Amino acid sequence: MTEPSYLRDTVLPQLPPPLVDRGIIKWIRENLFSGVLNTFLTLAGLAAVWWLLAASLPWFLHGVWDANSLGECRSIIAAEFGEGAQGACWAMLRERWHQFIFGFYPPEAYWRVGLAFVLLFVALAPVLFTEVPRLLLWGTVIYPALGYWLLWGGSIWGPVVAMAGFGLLALVFKLLRPLLGVPVAGGLGFVAAVLWWLFAQGPVAGLLAGVMPVGLVPVESDRFGGFLLSIVIGVTSIAASLPLGILLALGRRSDMFLVKTLSVAFIEFIRGVPLITMLFTASLLLQYFLPPGTSFDLILRVDILVTIFAAAYLAEVVRGGMAALPRGQYEAADALGLDYWSAERLIILPQALKISIPSIVSTFISLFKDTTLVSFVGLLDPLKGISTIVRADMAWKGVYWEPYLFVGAVFFVLCFSMSRYSMYLERKLKTDHK
Amino acid sequence: GTLDDVKARGILNCGSNNGLTGFAAPDANGNYQGFDAALCKAIAAAVLGDASKVKFVPLTGETRFTALASGEVDVLIRNSTWTFSRDTDLKFDFVAVNYYDGQGFMVKKELGVSSAKELDGATVCIQTGTTTELNLADFFKSNNMSYTPVTIADDSEGQRQYVAGACDAYTTDASGLAAVRATLPDAENHIILPEIISKEPLGPVVRHGDNNWGDIVRWTYYALVSAEENGITAANVEETASTTTNPEIKRLLGASDDNLGAMMGLDKEWAKRAIAAQGNYGEIFAANLGESTSIGLARGLNALWTQGGLQYAPPFR
Amino acid sequence: MAMASDAPKGGFRPSMLIYDTRYRAITIQVIVLILVLLCVSWLVHNTMVNLAAKDKDINFGFLWNRAGYDIDQQLIPYTNDSSHGRAAVVGLLNTLVVAGLACVLATVIGVFVGILRLSKNWLVGRLMTVYIEVFRNVPVLLWIFVAATILSETMPEPKDFKVTDAMIAAGQAPKAAMLFDGAVALTNRGTNIPAPLLSRPLGSLDLGLITLNFSFLAMLAVIIGSVLVHRLLLRRARAVQEATGVRPATWWKSLIVLVVPFVALLFALGFHLDYPVFKGFNFKGGINLAHSFTALLLALSLYSATYIAENVRAGVMAVSHGQTEAAFALGLRPSRTTRLIILPQALRVIVPPLISQYLSITKNTSLGIAVSYLDLRGTLGGITLNQTGRELECMLLMMLIYLIISLIISAVMNVYNSSVKLKER
Amino acid sequence: MAETARDPGKMQVSDEVAIQITAMNKWYGTFHVLRDINMTVRRGERIVICGPSGSGKSTLIRCINRLEEHQTGQIVVDGTELTSDLKNIDKVRSEVGMVFQHFNLFPHLTILENLTLAPIWVRKTPKKEAEEVAMHYLRKVKIPEQAAKYPGQLSGGQQQRVAIARSLCMKPRIMLFDEPTSALDPEMIKEVLDTMIELAQEGMTMLCVTHEMGFAQAVANRVIFMDQGQIVEQNEPREFFNNPKSERTKLFLSQILGH
Amino acid sequence: MAETARDPGKMQVSDEVAIQITAMNKWYGTFHVLRDINMTVRRGERIVICGPSGSGKSTLIRCINRLEEHQTGQIVVDGTELTSDLKNIDKVRSEVGMVFQHFNLFPHLTILENLTLAPIWVRKTPKKEAEEVAMHYLRKVKIPEQAAKYPGQLSGGQQQRVAIARSLCMKPRIMLFDEPTSALDPEMIKEVLDTMIELAQEGMTMLCVTHEMGFAQAVANRVIFMDQGQIVEQNEPREFFNNPKSERTKLFLSQILGH
Ligand SMILES: Nc1ncnc2c1ncn2[C@@H]1O[C@H](COP(=O)(O)OP(=O)(O)OP(=O)(O)O)[C@@H](O)[C@H]1O
Numbered sequence A: 001m002t003e004p005s006y007l008r009d010t011v012l013p014q015l016p017p018p019l020v021d022r023g024i025i026k027w028i029r030e031n032l033f034s035g036v037l038n039t040f041l042t043l044a045g046l047a048a049v050w051w052l053l054a055a056s057l058p059w060f061l062h063g064v065w066d067a068n069s070l071g072e073c074r075s076i077i078a079a080e081f082g083e084g085a086q087g088a089c090w091a092m093l094r095e096r097w098h099q100f101i102f103g104f105y106p107p108e109a110y111w112r113v114g115l116a117f118v119l120l121f122v123a124l125a126p127v128l129f130t131e132v133p134r135l136l137l138w139g140t141v142i143y144p145a146l147g148y149w150l151l152w153g154g155s156i157w158g159p160v161v162a163m164a165g166f167g168l169l170a171l172v173f174k175l176l177r178p179l180l181g182v183p184v185a186g187g188l189g190f191v192a193a194v195l196w197w198l199f200a201q202g203p204v205a206g207l208l209a210g211v212m213p214v215g216l217v218p219v220e221s222d223r224f225g226g227f228l229l230s231i232v233i234g235v236t237s238i239a240a241s242l243p244l245g246i247l248l249a250l251g252r253r254s255d256m257f258l259v260k261t262l263s264v265a266f267i268e269f270i271r272g273v274p275l276i277t278m279l280f281t282a283s284l285l286l287q288y289f290l291p292p293g294t295s296f297d298l299i300l301r302v303d304i305l306v307t308i309f310a311a312a313y314l315a316e317v318v319r320g321g322m323a324a325l326p327r328g329q330y331e332a333a334d335a336l337g338l339d340y341w342s343a344e345r346l347i348i349l350p351q352a353l354k355i356s357i358p359s360i361v362s363t364f365i366s367l368f369k370d371t372t373l374v375s376f377v378g379l380l381d382p383l384k385g386i387s388t389i390v391r392a393d394m395a396w397k398g399v400y401w402e403p404y405l406f407v408g409a410v411f412f413v414l415c416f417s418m419s420r421y422s423m424y425l426e427r428k429l430k431t432d433h434k
Numbered sequence B: 001g002t003l004d005d006v007k008a009r010g011i012l013n014c015g016s017n018n019g020l021t022g023f024a025a026p027d028a029n030g031n032y033q034g035f036d037a038a039l040c041k042a043i044a045a046a047v048l049g050d051a052s053k054v055k056f057v058p059l060t061g062e063t064r065f066t067a068l069a070s071g072e073v074d075v076l077i078r079n080s081t082w083t084f085s086r087d088t089d090l091k092f093d094f095v096a097v098n099y100y101d102g103q104g105f106m107v108k109k110e111l112g113v114s115s116a117k118e119l120d121g122a123t124v125c126i127q128t129g130t131t132t133e134l135n136l137a138d139f140f141k142s143n144n145m146s147y148t149p150v151t152i153a154d155d156s157e158g159q160r161q162y163v164a165g166a167c168d169a170y171t172t173d174a175s176g177l178a179a180v181r182a183t184l185p186d187a188e189n190h191i192i193l194p195e196i197i198s199k200e201p202l203g204p205v206v207r208h209g210d211n212n213w214g215d216i217v218r219w220t221y222y223a224l225v226s227a228e229e230n231g232i233t234a235a236n237v238e239e240t241a242s243t244t245t246n247p248e249i250k251r252l253l254g255a256s257d258d259n260l261g262a263m264m265g266l267d268k269e270w271a272k273r274a275i276a277a278q279g280n281y282g283e284i285f286a287a288n289l290g291e292s293t294s295i296g297l298a299r300g301l302n303a304l305w306t307q308g309g310l311q312y313a314p315p316f317r
Numbered sequence C: 001m002a003m004a005s006d007a008p009k010g011g012f013r014p015s016m017l018i019y020d021t022r023y024r025a026i027t028i029q030v031i032v033l034i035l036v037l038l039c040v041s042w043l044v045h046n047t048m049v050n051l052a053a054k055d056k057d058i059n060f061g062f063l064w065n066r067a068g069y070d071i072d073q074q075l076i077p078y079t080n081d082s083s084h085g086r087a088a089v090v091g092l093l094n095t096l097v098v099a100g101l102a103c104v105l106a107t108v109i110g111v112f113v114g115i116l117r118l119s120k121n122w123l124v125g126r127l128m129t130v131y132i133e134v135f136r137n138v139p140v141l142l143w144i145f146v147a148a149t150i151l152s153e154t155m156p157e158p159k160d161f162k163v164t165d166a167m168i169a170a171g172q173a174p175k176a177a178m179l180f181d182g183a184v185a186l187t188n189r190g191t192n193i194p195a196p197l198l199s200r201p202l203g204s205l206d207l208g209l210i211t212l213n214f215s216f217l218a219m220l221a222v223i224i225g226s227v228l229v230h231r232l233l234l235r236r237a238r239a240v241q242e243a244t245g246v247r248p249a250t251w252w253k254s255l256i257v258l259v260v261p262f263v264a265l266l267f268a269l270g271f272h273l274d275y276p277v278f279k280g281f282n283f284k285g286g287i288n289l290a291h292s293f294t295a296l297l298l299a300l301s302l303y304s305a306t307y308i309a310e311n312v313r314a315g316v317m318a319v320s321h322g323q324t325e326a327a328f329a330l331g332l333r334p335s336r337t338t339r340l341i342i343l344p345q346a347l348r349v350i351v352p353p354l355i356s357q358y359l360s361i362t363k364n365t366s367l368g369i370a371v372s373y374l375d376l377r378g379t380l381g382g383i384t385l386n387q388t389g390r391e392l393e394c395m396l397l398m399m400l401i402y403l404i405i406s407l408i409i410s411a412v413m414n415v416y417n418s419s420v421k422l423k424e425r
Numbered sequence D, E: 001m002a003e004t005a006r007d008p009g010k011m012q013v014s015d016e017v018a019i020q021i022t023a024m025n026k027w028y029g030t031f032h033v034l035r036d037i038n039m040t041v042r043r044g045e046r047i048v049i050c051g052p053s054g055s056g057k058s059t060l061i062r063c064i065n066r067l068e069e070h071q072t073g074q075i076v077v078d079g080t081e082l083t084s085d086l087k088n089i090d091k092v093r094s095e096v097g098m099v100f101q102h103f104n105l106f107p108h109l110t111i112l113e114n115l116t117l118a119p120i121w122v123r124k125t126p127k128k129e130a131e132e133v134a135m136h137y138l139r140k141v142k143i144p145e146q147a148a149k150y151p152g153q154l155s156g157g158q159q160q161r162v163a164i165a166r167s168l169c170m171k172p173r174i175m176l177f178d179e180p181t182s183a184l185d186p187e188m189i190k191e192v193l194d195t196m197i198e199l200a201q202e203g204m205t206m207l208c209v210t211h212e213m214g215f216a217q218a219v220a221n222r223v224i225f226m227d228q229g230q231i232v233e234q235n236e237p238r239e240f241f242n243n244p245k246s247e248r249t250k251l252f253l254s255q256i257l258g259h
């Protein structure tokens, strides 16, 4: 048998849901008290929040900003909130904040740091945002020299002539590439640049400085500290490790057994040891591996080793980006007659790098956090280096939480915003050009 | 040699502590101050003619000797103890002793201990990577006692742990103990035990082999000691140089015809400048560690030999 | 048919080294090899020259010299008379123990937090998000400092546990009390827990750098045996289920098999606990876990747990909702669905990043330097290096050991990955 | 499909009620998705539900095995009312099979394990027996040779047939299908529809959300048209297609048949 | 397609040999994909290659511009033998254009950049000139207005036409097509086929793997049927479709034409 045919010709209106399924009551019931377990969790969560606030809030509320030493802080707190009251001594920050940010960088030159920092974003803009005019890429290219000059000062001709070395590299490469192919031309360009740096750099820079002295007050790198140091190490090593990382990634994807094996061995070795051993290598062992008598700045040595460290991690990131490209891209490039290097440069890398930007940002974040480890080789990172110095001052001997909180908060703000930014990029890249 | 390097560079690289109250620590403007730092400045004044031409290279316990060996620093003045193996096996020269120290213990009064020999079973805070922990091990062993080491990374950490009660006793060089005790809000509740369990001659270190440079460091230091002996201070050094009749002082300050400086490759007035930089040994001590500072150390062993101490400068002639 | 095309392949021209794909690869590799060898020999040469200039040599003999320093946490017997090599082994064990425990703890916390973050409870979800974001956006070094400071600042001093006659007379309780019926005392200098002791141990064999402890080996053997028997038991239960459809209750059998032999062995060896007792300055007896250890463990665990929590969340979310619905539609209960459908699939997503997290935990134990925890870096790469001045040897040895640990962990990861790879068309 | 098309009326329909839905309403938040649903399904009936996208078809059949909760009204399946009582839900679910649009096979289990999982863990069938049943149904959907493979290794049509077999292994008395063919390529649709037609011919009670009107004409005894969360019209297929009563139905049919 | 279908024989074919393949064999590992291939293509010929899936069609045409390496035998393209000599490979590739099933446009470059990339970097054409040529071919494939867009913003048919234009910009003497329409929706297939037919009428030498038999009949001078890595049959299209000789060809034709 069949059901009689059925027809409804009036449209029923939308009705509101039953009362228990509406509004704030429903929200609270569903989100906080649905079931025994959830109720328990909510109460436990509330208890945890309460406990945390109860333990720390008074300390924050009793904070003192105006004092000249820890002892003074203590007596002010005792006077205001009664004997035995605990409170933060932010006065230390008021007096020493600049060391946490700039280290011993001369105060009259803080504007240079600020300017370099702002220009960093200008230089990054064309890389991160496709909408920015391509012409600005030249800004990105000259930024390393400019940033160096702003931060370290000295004659402008040093960085300019050093950049000219790169120009020479590019020139030699461009001229010789059609004749000799990419690796040989690149190698010769590199040799030319090195020769330039070794023999022409000093005289030419000196000559130019003599003719047209333009310069800033030089600042020695031992005056770098605090977040300035962290950012300098983080940014330079990520930027410098990118080319190396790309080469390693290409090596690891190569068909050639030896090239591949060497790349894998290098990458795995670096990734297999803790950063701290790399830092100790920079400070203890590098002197053994370099020709006798070479001795340069610890910051530079640390930077080199951190660069190598970052390169191994970036190589894996870039390799991931390359692996995400469909095979068809390689084949199309081959079929058009592009050679290996052109194909990599024009087709593969632009896409792979773009896909990898979020991961590169994450690598940068962890690297940036890890720059705090440089304190173990005597550099003045904000967390331990500067805090130790501040605590060595008789006036502030015994402040513990304040430096930690301040440094932690700055790190949090920087890293958190960067990680949000990389998430935003990830979302944006997914929908690009669609 | 190192002297030429330093002169060519125009700056003295001095390995120093990265934060030890009284000995070497940068102030709010990033200028290093302290007992060790003053010696660095004196050397710079002697060699380069300008006490401010010093680059202080902060070094950790682990990195200090490597930095010296690799030439990263010209001289290491970072409260380093002169020991046999450091002098021989590590291939360094300890050129002088600028501070006679010894390892001691600090405990809270309420512990009711009056001698280190009563510390059997105690928990002791101790900095790693120094001779201190070897001495401690030897001391407890020879007295047939046991202890629990609480290893700490640096001085401020040690102070915090000790104050918080994480250890019964804090051991380090007696000068350090005094500094810590001085900054405690309740200094009267802490005592430094009478036993000094080791000899800790602290002094400037240079590399083996460059004897001329070693001489410069050594004699710059002795110039400061000698100045104190002879009553020459930063304030009166100019005046003394022109008015003195004492031939030794004349030689020291380059006021006579003998050119002592030339024997080491320096000029005549090197010692004068060194003294003018931060004052004589006594002044440096008084300004950084002495009883008028909050650290409040007595001269003790570091008094001049004439006053019953060990500081004794060989004759300048 | 004769191959006319064989003819041109005969001749070899030098230009083929560059333009012929077959030879080109060889050419490039030879050049790379030469460059690498040049580079390596340059480094080695520099090292030789530098060593000669410093009048040093490469010699690992110092490993057998007396160390002279004490280590506050030793898993194998060690005194300051032991050798530097043995100190390094003690340090390595300390590294491994803190790494292992941190991995376990981080996993537990991470799984817990990851699941809580997925929960429908708004408040708890938010709290977990805050925890995750705060911990992972601040350097782990800071957390180590913070943990160490909190531990030594908030815990009572040992003397607060002291009970004097005067107090008994006045009926006063001491300021601080031990936990778990006098078994555990948390003080500001460490955590005192009972020590497991054997009154009839089986003895041990000293092999220089390491010591073979037969009692320990016996326990290990018993545990492995029990686990094997237990597996057998489970397999039997499974067989029964397959045959009859009903799975026999196995939990009490499991309990017996897993627990009884071990307990029997402990009994035979005369196992007893040595409780910490307050005496003199401090707690005597038991095991004193230094705060350097606890702080490192806690900080690493809490920090890494945030990454693990995110992995777990991603893994669970990667299993599509359709899977749950399909399982429900088949009549599977939520708990079974989780165990049979969600977990096996989520684990494939979770485990690989989990293992790399273990890798970074292991490497991060080297940050014990911040609280002077005497791990491999603290002993071999710290005090030994400092006392002997053998930085080249110590550093190379240390890197090598870390590298080996890392390689072992990644080998495990690869084995796992290939064993669970989903089969696709 | 002509060879399998029979008079749907011929297939036996008993008087017994399999599903009874009375005055059922459901909201998502404040959005009223199902409005006053009344519906009776007899044992052996084959019902096709169609309607525009978003009209609540999926939601309706998901309510029937409580993958979604309804707020007011009553759903009685095989004599068991669906309330929040877990026992009732379990009972209903073990009697109602469901096939999804996206198959939802378990990718980490082989085809055979997919099929035996629920019988073993829910029905407590011995493994051997469960496997025999599974092979039986695999033969029925004509892919016994794939038993040892993993879902990822099968084509879409094969996967959907496995999904049907998986439901059948629980020996359900009612089968729900939610657009079982809409994720498939044209060649594969036929394979799956054939399987479903065969099932219908064996007298299975079926509720099927589909836009395959050929299928509806071949096997359904009743077509239900939904719009805006309501059942607008229901009728036996011939009438429904040739003689739709409501304007909305006409519009809908003109769209999908013209396609 | 009737309006464009002409007698394929009418289009001029010269006597010059464009591609000569002799006794060529290829293995993937131990799997013998191409077995004893012998084939001559004259300048101006338009050849359609068909055959069941996996028969080695793609592999064959990919060997012709050395995207795959052959192991024995000889392939001579335009007088250049394909060996491992890179110069020869470069030469051949710059004379042979290839269009893929999945277009393989470069998603990070605009259409115009896609088209000018190879002329600029391989042929060293000045940018301006390359852009003029590119616009010429874009007009030819009837989408000049899309020049500034990115591939992701185009429909499949448009993308495939861009891919054809991209190959043409290198002014190749031979074009290879590997199932250029099989990833497209029916409406778009025609656009692409029209473009290809136009190309054929201009006398381009073409090798085309396709199952579009209408196309084969409209423009091919020769249809090659492959199976299991061998060339089984080749003939001019009318003969091939109406009068297949081999059993396998017959079977294959019955399948695809009945489809
Ligand atoms: N989980 C949910 N939360 C809120 N709204 C939902 C949810 N699931 C479905 N809806 C809404 O309920 C309405 C009915 O959805 P349903 O999936 O039942 O439609 P349908 O008739 O099956 O449509 P289709 O033919 O597209 O599958 C739609 O408007 C949909 O957007």
Ligand SMILES: Nc1ncnc2c1ncn2[C@@H]1O[C@H](COP(=O)(O)OP(=O)(O)OP(=O)(O)O)[C@@H](O)[C@H]1O
Pocket (backbone or CB within 6 Å): E028, E029, E031, E033, E051, E052, E053, E054, E055, E056, E057, E058, E059, E060
């Ligand atoms: N890279 C490879 N490695 C191993 N075998 C391969 C590879 N590429 C293709 N094959 C095998 O070679 C045979 C021929 O492949 P080919 O792609 O040439 O076939 P086809 O005729 O183009 O088929 P279709 O019509 O499916 O595109 C197939 O059996 C395929 O599985």
Ligand SMILES: [Mg+2]
Pocket (backbone or CB within 6 Å): D057, D058, D059, D179
């Ligand atoms: Mg639906």
Ligand SMILES: [Mg+2]
Pocket (backbone or CB within 6 Å): E057, E058, E059, E178, E179
């Ligand atoms: Mg193909």
